[in-house]
Amino acid sequence: AISTSSEELAQHEAIVDAFANGNGPALDAKLREIDAEQAATGEYPFSYIERVWDKGYMEARCPNPIHINPSYILNLPKLNNADRFANLAKVTLSAVAWHHKVLTGRLDKTEVCFSPFGKQLGTARIPVVGRDEWAYHPHAQHIVVFCGSTVFRVDVLDDNGSTISAENLEKAFIDVVSKSRASQAGDAPPLSLLTAGERDEWAQTRAHVVSVGNNAESLNVIDSALLSIAIDGDAAPVLSDTSLSTSTLVGNTDGGAVAQPRWFDKHQLLSLESGDLGFNFEHSYSDGMSWNRMISEVAAHVQDQSPPAGCEPLQWLPSHNGAATATEVLFESDETITAATLSAQQKFRSAVNNLDNAVVDFTDFGKNEIKTWKQSPDAVVQLALMLSYSQLHPDSGPPGVYEACSVSRFYHGRTETIRSLTEPAAAFIRAALNNNDDNTLRDLMTAATAEHRNNSVAAASAFGIDRHLLALQLLAEAEGVTEPLFGEGLYSASQRWKLSTSNVTADFIKYFAFGPVDQDGYGIGYMINDDAIPMNISSFRDSSIGTDSTTFGNTVRESLQLLKSIAKE
Numbered sequence: 001a002i003s004t005s006s007e008e009l010a011q012h013e014a015i016v017d018a019f020a021n022g023n024g025p026a027l028d029a030k031l032r033e034i035d036a037e038q039a040a041t042g043e044y045p046f047s048y049i050e051r052v053w054d055k056g057y058m059e060a061r062c063p064n065p066i067h068i069n070p071s072y073i074l075n076l077p078k079l080n081n082a083d084r085f086a087n088l089a090k091v092t093l094s095a096v097a098w099h100h101k102v103l104t105g106r107l108d109k110t111e112v113c114f115s116p117f118g119k120q121l122g123t124a125r126i127p128v129v130g131r132d133e134w135a136y137h138p139h140a141q142h143i144v145v146f147c148g149s150t151v152f153r154v155d156v157l158d159d160n161g162s163t164i165s166a167e168n169l170e171k172a173f174i175d176v177v178s179k180s181r182a183s184q185a186g187d188a189p190p191l192s193l194l195t196a197g198e199r200d201e202w203a204q205t206r207a208h209v210v211s212v213g214n215n216a217e218s219l220n221v222i223d224s225a226l227l228s229i230a231i232d233g234d235a236a237p238v239l240s241d242t243s244l245s246t247s248t249l250v251g252n253t254d255g256g257a258v259a260q261p262r263w264f265d266k267h268q269l270l271s272l273e274s275g276d277l278g279f280n281f282e283h284s285y286s287d288g289m290s291w292n293r294m295i296s297e298v299a300a301h302v303q304d305q306s307p308p309a310g311c312e313p314l315q316w317l318p319s320h321n322g323a324a325t326a327t328e329v330l331f332e333s334d335e336t337i338t339a340a341t342l343s344a345q346q347k348f349r350s351a352v353n354n355l356d357n358a359v360v361d362f363t364d365f366g367k368n369e370i371k372t373w374k375q376s377p378d379a380v381v382q383l384a385l386m387l388s389y390s391q392l393h394p395d396s397g398p399p400g401v402y403e404a405c406s407v408s409r410f411y412h413g414r415t416e417t418i419r420s421l422t423e424p425a426a427a428f429i430r431a432a433l434n435n436n437d438d439n440t441l442r443d444l445m446t447a448a449t450a451e452h453r454n455n456s457v458a459a460a461s462a463f464g465i466d467r468h469l470l471a472l473q474l475l476a477e478a479e480g481v482t483e484p485l486f487g488e489g490l491y492s493a494s495q496r497w498k499l500s501t502s503n504v505t506a507d508f509i510k511y512f513a514f515g516p517v518d519q520d521g522y523g524i525g526y527m528i529n530d531d532a533i534p535m536n537i538s539s540f541r542d543s544s545i546g547t548d549s550t551t552f553g554n555t556v557r558e559s560l561q562l563l564k565s566i567a568k569e
Helices: 006-020 023-041 050-058 084-103 166-182 191-196 199-209 215-223 241-250 288-302 335-354 367-372 377-392 423-433 438-460 466-479 489-493 549-568
Strands: 071-074 123-126 133-136 142-147 150-155 228-231 268-271 277-280 326-328 355-362 401-406 415-419 499-503 509-513 522-526 533-540
Touching: 006 023, 006 489, 023 466, 050 466, 071 241, 071 288, 084 166, 084 228, 084 268, 084 277, 084 288, 123 215, 142 166, 142 215, 150 166, 150 215, 166 228, 166 326, 191 199, 191 335, 199 215, 199 335, 241 277, 241 335, 241 355, 241 509, 288 401, 335 355, 355 549, 367 377, 377 401, 377 423, 377 438, 377 499, 377 522, 377 549, 401 438, 415 438, 415 466, 423 438, 438 549, 509 522, 509 533, 533 549
Parallel strands: 142 228, 228 268, 401 499, 499 522
Antiparallel strands: 071 277, 071 509, 123 133, 142 150, 150 326, 268 277, 355 533, 401 415, 522 533
């Protein structure tokens, strides 16, 4: 569907046929042999793709913010935002209780692999030149709290497994804010900015940081914490859904003048200026399925709601009345560290200024309406996204589309790609752009949504193609096999995700944000609620084709209305 030339397509088909009758079967047989050998050991890597997938994350040298870490604003309507620190304390202790549930093997049986769950708390990504590492501290007893340019340690568990009380943890958070304002750090750029840089640069800086004074011990306090928390201060004179969602993603809401504290190497629970709560996720060691499992139980717990289907109610851990002491984590600086932090601030500010982020609340209809058309709601949204891109950027050709799909029901499974741009989808887009009659468009729309539904089921059932092809390509490189397919133009174009998309529909999420993966593309996190389709759309301001998140969002609104008119005729 990406090709618009019959000659180009014929050449591509010939290369594919040559691969299928040449190097392909031998590479596939070798890959299956490797997979079987790995499975027989019962040790890491547990599948043919796991080492490849980890390599892709851990050897990526791009910065974590925008390029790797996604974020949520939580939807917790039964918590009053005015009770900011009480809510933060409840959610923190509930997350600790969930982690204890995981460690004690009390998670309820569901058809997913549990392997990522124990990593959600106590895990850190450590920058190392060439390839990062993970550090696991599942039995830690403390959290770290970032506020302004200061960092504090708060012990939340004692040796008996009891937590401090929610009331005392709330007091500790208030104490953090007070101490931060009075800290000698003042208005100095937060050290956390270093985690926003390119990985090799951050690794080299970190190596120097740990060589100074007691900084190695201070960094270990952060790395080993069960959970990192950020308490945001004043950021923007006017708060909006877009500014808040942008803050969860990058910690900036006003074009870069203020850097809210974000430690991008760990999952971080965010207390936003509005009183809302959010998360910024370090993506390398887990995916949305893991985050949502934890948050779904926590959200129900803190709002006194019934637990998610199939889950036993989450229970508070026993608590004690001891005071919660917020102890500042001190770092020594020198000229090198100061210069590196100022440089990181400047580079990150430039990256944030280049990010065009927009929340789009489509409230005209949602899942309930679309189902009356006898169409898949997700397929309809995907069709609207593709049509909108083609309308706004007609010279770029049909967009390659990545839609994330969980394969967590398989052992150590993570994600696969739903390729939304199928030939039926492309046929619909071409017809819509040519203003074909509604009867023709309705038939094409039905064919496109049916094909998308089939592809979604196949991907979720481990019949997707992208992870397999990636493994074959890397195996060919390792074996010294020259395979024309992997360097062919149309194949390479199919790997450019002009639309990087993910549907994370859940009642505990208000907005879901992540950055684009292509310089001329969009990153679209969306939900399909009963009567609304909230979206967070991101793009780069320096795109060569003039991407614009707000304009794209408005065009998606129009496309959704067009699809409704076609379907209901």
